[in-house]
Amino acid sequence: MNVAFDAHCHFYESDLPQGVGGVITNAAQYTDWAKVINVADSCGGIYGAIGIHPWYVQDIPDNWGQLLESHLINNPDLMVGEIGLDKNRPDTEKQIAIFIQQMHIANKTKRGVHVHCVGMWPTMRQILTEHDFSSVPFILFHRYSGASGDIAWLIKKCNAYFSYRAIDSTGKIRAIPVDRLLVESDSSSPEQCTEWTAGMAQACGVPPDTFINNAKRMIKNGQII
Numbered sequence: 001m002n003v004a005f006d007a008h009c010h011f012y013e014s015d016l017p018q019g020v021g022g023v024i025t026n027a028a029q030y031t032d033w034a035k036v037i038n039v040a041d042s043c044g045g046i047y048g049a050i051g052i053h054p055w056y057v058q059d060i061p062d063n064w065g066q067l068l069e070s071h072l073i074n075n076p077d078l079m080v081g082e083i084g085l086d087k088n089r090p091d092t093e094k095q096i097a098i099f100i101q102q103m104h105i106a107n108k109t110k111r112g113v114h115v116h117c118v119g120m121w122p123t124m125r126q127i128l129t130e131h132d133f134s135s136v137p138f139i140l141f142h143r144y145s146g147a148s149g150d151i152a153w154l155i156k157k158c159n160a161y162f163s164y165r166a167i168d169s170t171g172k173i174r175a176i177p178v179d180r181l182l183v184e185s186d187s188s189s190p191e192q193c194t195e196w197t198a199g200m201a202q203a204c205g206v207p208p209d210t211f212i213n214n215a216k217r218m219i220k221n222g223q224i225i
């Protein structure tokens, strides 16, 4: 029985592990894009997202934006990720510029976005307020660590979802409405999500398939299914 959906991973194999009904695999580095496109094509249940991660803004070609847009146009099921902002990494101004540009590309191509944000929530909120990203169908905030008070605003503003491991040191899980909560491995091993799904279901007092249904609804809103 497929009990888990890994909403945020970096999995580049063409067969889903046992017990896992679906994954969204994200590129981190620019050099991961081809791998993501290949595995997302190879098997039902593997969905892909490509983008420039805030840790890897240095080694990218000058025309990365054009390349990103053309890959998205050529692959209508592809999403944008993993993108975002990270205070613990260098080149803050470049991170911000690249994040904004990717959000505009996601908006133009109408793709869901997968966001990593560490220690820069006021900047993230400001960017999401000042720009028009209204054609982005959803944003998945992976391992959300911003203010609990911003959760309702993000859901309204960005059709936001939030993914965690069952045991998460940020302690935010209980602040997230259960219909917006997803399970993630953030690794190359989605099978870990079977155990975490059970743990999270128990912690939230809901059936384990809640999180699969949430992931499917999110993807469907993004017109991917």
Ligand SMILES: [Zn+2]
Pocket: 008, 009, 010, 026, 082, 186
């Ligand atoms: Zn990740």
